[in-house]
Amino acid sequence: MATVFQAFGTAAVLLSANDSRVRPLGSFPGRMANVFIVRSETKIVSDATRVSGRGQHLITNAVATKADAAAASTGSKSGHELLLFEALREGLEEEMERDPCVCVMGEDVGHYGGSYKVTKDLAKKFGDLRVLDTPIAENSFTGMGIGAAMTGLRPIVEGMNMGFLLLAFNQISNNCGMLHYTSGGQFKIPIVIRGPGGVGRQLGAEHSQRLESYFQSIPGIQMVACSTPYNAKGLMKAAIRSENPVILFEHVLLYNLKERIPDEEYICSLEEAEMVRPGEHVTILTYSRMRYHVMQAAKTLVNKGYDPEVIDIRSLKPFDLHTIGNSVKKTHRVLIVEECMRTGGIGASLTAAITENFHDYLDAPIVCLSSQDVPTPYAGTLEEWTVVQPAQIVTAVEQLCQ
Amino acid sequence: MSSSAAATFSSLNAIPPPPSSFSSPANDKLFSSSFPAASPFLGSSHKPRSCVLSAPSPGRRSHAPVVAATAPNAIKEKLAQSPASSSNLLITKEEGLVLYEDMVLGRSFEDMCAQMYYRGKMFGFVHLYNGQEAVSTGFIKLLKQEDTVVSTYRDHVHALSKGVPAREVMSELFGKTTGCCRGQGGSMHMFSKEHNLIGGFAFIGEGIPVATGAAFTSKYKREVLKQADCDHVTVAFFGDGTCNNGQFFECLNMAALWKLPIIFVVENNLWAIGMSHLRATSDPEIWKKGPAFGMPGFHIDGMDVLKVREVAKEAIGRARRGEGPTLVECETYRFRGHSLADPDELRDPAEKARYAARDPVTALKKYMIENKLATEAELKVIDKRIDEVVEDSVEFADESPVPARSQLLENVFADPKGFGIGPDGKYRCEDPKFTEGTAQV
Numbered sequence: 001m002a003t004v005f006q007a008f009g010t011a012a013v014l015l016s017a018n019d020s021r022v023r024p025l026g027s028f029p030g031r032m033a034n035v036f037i038v039r040s041e042t043k044i045v046s047d048a049t050r051v052s053g054r055g056q057h058l059i060t061n062a063v064a065t066k067a068d069a070a071a072a073s074t075g076s077k078s079g080h081e082l083l084l085f086e087a088l089r090e091g092l093e094e095e096m097e098r099d100p101c102v103c104v105m106g107e108d109v110g111h112y113g114g115s116y117k118v119t120k121d122l123a124k125k126f127g128d129l130r131v132l133d134t135p136i137a138e139n140s141f142t143g144m145g146i147g148a149a150m151t152g153l154r155p156i157v158e159g160m161n162m163g164f165l166l167l168a169f170n171q172i173s174n175n176c177g178m179l180h181y182t183s184g185g186q187f188k189i190p191i192v193i194r195g196p197g198g199v200g201r202q203l204g205a206e207h208s209q210r211l212e213s214y215f216q217s218i219p220g221i222q223m224v225a226c227s228t229p230y231n232a233k234g235l236m237k238a239a240i241r242s243e244n245p246v247i248l249f250e251h252v253l254l255y256n257l258k259e260r261i262p263d264e265e266y267i268c269s270l271e272e273a274e275m276v277r278p279g280e281h282v283t284i285l286t287y288s289r290m291r292y293h294v295m296q297a298a299k300t301l302v303n304k305g306y307d308p309e310v311i312d313i314r315s316l317k318p319f320d321l322h323t324i325g326n327s328v329k330k331t332h333r334v335l336i337v338e339e340c341m342r343t344g345g346i347g348a349s350l351t352a353a354i355t356e357n358f359h360d361y362l363d364a365p366i367v368c369l370s371s372q373d374v375p376t377p378y379a380g381t382l383e384e385w386t387v388v389q390p391a392q393i394v395t396a397v398e399q400l401c402q
Numbered sequence: 403m404s405s406s407a408a409a410t411f412s413s414l415n416a417i418p419p420p421p422s423s424f425s426s427p428a429n430d431k432l433f434s435s436s437f438p439a440a441s442p443f444l445g446s447s448h449k450p451r452s453c454v455l456s457a458p459s460p461g462r463r464s465h466a467p468v469v470a471a472t473a474p475n476a477i478k479e480k481l482a483q484s485p486a487s488s489s490n491l492l493i494t495k496e497e498g499l500v501l502y503e504d505m506v507l508g509r510s511f512e513d514m515c516a517q518m519y520y521r522g523k524m525f526g527f528v529h530l531y532n533g534q535e536a537v538s539t540g541f542i543k544l545l546k547q548e549d550t551v552v553s554t555y556r557d558h559v560h561a562l563s564k565g566v567p568a569r570e571v572m573s574e575l576f577g578k579t580t581g582c583c584r585g586q587g588g589s590m591h592m593f594s595k596e597h598n599l600i601g602g603f604a605f606i607g608e609g610i611p612v613a614t615g616a617a618f619t620s621k622y623k624r625e626v627l628k629q630a631d632c633d634h635v636t637v638a639f640f641g642d643g644t645c646n647n648g649q650f651f652e653c654l655n656m657a658a659l660w661k662l663p664i665i666f667v668v669e670n671n672l673w674a675i676g677m678s679h680l681r682a683t684s685d686p687e688i689w690k691k692g693p694a695f696g697m698p699g700f701h702i703d704g705m706d707v708l709k710v711r712e713v714a715k716e717a718i719g720r721a722r723r724g725e726g727p728t729l730v731e732c733e734t735y736r737f738r739g740h741s742l743a744d745p746d747e748l749r750d751p752a753e754k755a756r757y758a759a760r761d762p763v764t765a766l767k768k769y770m771i772e773n774k775l776a777t778e779a780e781l782k783v784i785d786k787r788i789d790e791v792v793e794d795s796v797e798f799a800d801e802s803p804v805p806a807r808s809q810l811l812e813n814v815f816a817d818p819k820g821f822g823i824g825p826d827g828k829y830r831c832e833d834p835k836f837t838e839g840t841a842q843v
Contacts, residue, residue, distance in 0.1 A: 137648075184586050186595040242820075271829070
């Protein structure tokens with residue numbers, strides 16, 4: 001069931017003041033035509049005073065064929081179809097039109113249009129200074145983005161491949177995350193750092209890195225991972241509007257996913273997880289590309305009589321423990337499927353967080369399927385074995401549900 | 403090696419071996435081949451040297467800047483003139499008093515910091531600026547409030563020169579909540595939004611890209627946001643050790659490429675903790691590295707506030723007019739160790755004595771008195787006033803409260819929703835324990 005809220009004019013406030021998750025639209029400057037935040041109703045939660053409006057959004061995704069419930073927005077039947085990288089560009093372009101302080105910097109983002117075409121034609125439209133082609137100096141141009149953010153701009157720094165941002169670790173850790181605190185709250189850093197990461201098709205070890213595990217300890221930043229054109233655009237817009245530094249992880253293999261997204265403007269919450277497929281038997285937590293391996297495994301599982309609940313956690317830091325917790329309380333079994341390395345990955349942190357908070361609700365130990373602790377090999381067969389495949393997911397669910 | 407003032411330092415091989423009185427058996431291995439104590443490059447009475455850009459080569463962009471050769475020559479002439487002719491003085495009385503007061507403030511404050519540190523009022527790493535005051539005062543006193551200063555861990559005096567009250571700096575050092583960063587930054591992280599002081603950075607070099615970003619914003623405001631009168635400049639201060647760091651070179655490139663309104667000021671005090679600049683750098687003449695990237699490079703006597711000021715005017719004017727960045731190398735010296743924890747055993751006492759004789763504060767005092775800009779008594783009044791300011795800042799800091807527990811989580815995120823959603827469905831920042839600083843995050 002979907003609830004759509006529409007607001008007109010800049011002073012409208014959605015829902016009651018109790019639900020602080022819905023941002024009053026009055027806080028958005030700029031053009032206001034038909035902006036709404038799409039939410040769908042949650043299952044009834046025990047606390048009846050909770051105002052509905054949690055972002056559990058049902059969508060059709062490119063891989064799963066299970067007949068998902070209708071998309072939450074009534075307007076989406078008239079939406080438009082596009083690929084994920086186009087959705088990112090659309091979100092970026094809308095935000096750049098809305099706020100002249102939004103600018104992009106990175107390698108080949110301008111004239112080349114971005115190595116994955118996320119910034120195609122934006123330089124022609126907004127000029128070379130707003131879509132800045134930088135020299136190959138990640139640490140310094142990331143630092144430059146941070147300095148620009150501190151002095152009033154809202155830059156988006158693109159790492160051509162997320163792995164290149166390892167060179168910018170000094171700036172991301174020391175300055176991006178910490179300077180708001182170290183300056184006693186005087187300077188905010190509304191920067192977005194984005195780029196494609198993850199294991200691709202035989203790209204070799206250095207181009208197949210998953211940096212979310214390295215960055216997750218940095219205090220002061222938020223990390224989100226997009227997985228569908230819908231949430232890619234929504235997260236991009238939310239990240240740009242956020243006053244916090246946000247790292248947006250995209251995946252090299254997901255750029256050509258196609259989906260129909262609403263024509264109307266929308267943003268996704270940076271802190272919320274996404275319910276992909278409600279179920280009863282087991283909670284499967286995943287993000288980014290592994291969502292599709294999970295949904296593929298889900299087809300097999302459904303045929304075998306299982307009913308998995310699939311949640312795309314989307315927010316890698318901080319975790320949405322409400323959505324996750326509700327699911328754990330319902331199914332009592334958790335499987336985490338991620339592309340991160342086994343050691344010190346997002347799954348490891350998530351396992352710890354769930355154990356800490358929901359230990360009493362678990363009927364079985366949490367199972368975490370991650371990539372092997374191996375530098376991603378070039379050979380196709382070896383590469384396949386380093387990441388989690390749908391068959392392994394099916395086996396894990398079967399074992400978990402015994 | 404010629405000792406003429408205009409000698410260029412072509413290669414390290416040209417350095418004569420150090421005089422035998424300098425090297426001792428213990429020092430021989432360390433210094434024998436790399437420390438030209440007698441070279442005219444150090445302890446100089448040099449007139450400022452500068453490297454002007456040659457005409458752009460065909461491969462360059464057609465609008466690469468060519469600095470007119472007259473600018474540095476004009477400065478050389480000014481400074482070479484006899485100081486006795488009052489019509490050619492570099493400063494007025496008012497300007498002189500401002501400069502003097504600023505330098506005395508810097509010196510007295512740092513001396514008080516040392517005292518307070520040894521009395522256990524401040525902890526951690528404290529890096530004092532004694533001896534380098536001419537650079538801070540020479541540059542920062544020419545800036546507007548809207549201009550940005552970016553510094554390093556040796557930032558107390560940059561903060562004071564930029565206008566941050568002594569009380570706020572001292573409180574910050576004591577870790578009190580009335581400090582400029584609410585006690586959360588400390589000695590190495592001085593920030594002030596009001597005075598546009600962006601750090602205070604603990605790792606060397608990491609402030610330079612941030613400074614480049616601040617300059618980028620200035621250019622962006624002028625060209626994209628069409629604020630035509632925005633001519634704010636950024637001054638980035640850093641040391642000789644930083645000039646071997648990648649971030650330095652990467653930012654020189656970007657600043658020159660986009661003609662950003664920034665001035666890179668190298669405070670070359672010859673030592674990076676215990677590493678002599680000459681032992682760490684293949685070509686120790688940092689000012690020459692500017693033209694390699696397409697900007698003019700100046701080398702000046704950083705112990706003389708008037709010389710610094712003259713070059714600073716040039717560089718700041720260039721940046722304001724949109725002509726791009728400048729690299730200024732100031733030869734200076736720190737009278738104390740690298741930090742208050744540094745026993746400072748490696749530096750030669752003769753070298754220290756040589757520079758102590760060129761104390762910038764005494765030099766300015768002498769200049770003002772000799773040129774009848776001020777009397778001894780007037781300057782003593784300033785000395786006394788500064789003493790009171792510094793004493794007051796210590797009192798204020800002593801009496802200020804320490805941060806309460808509630809401050810612990812407050813500034814981690816600009817938007818505290820970043821702490822996420824807790825198991826109960828509420829944002830963690832809504833938890834009443836959040837304001838107490840005891841919330842589980």
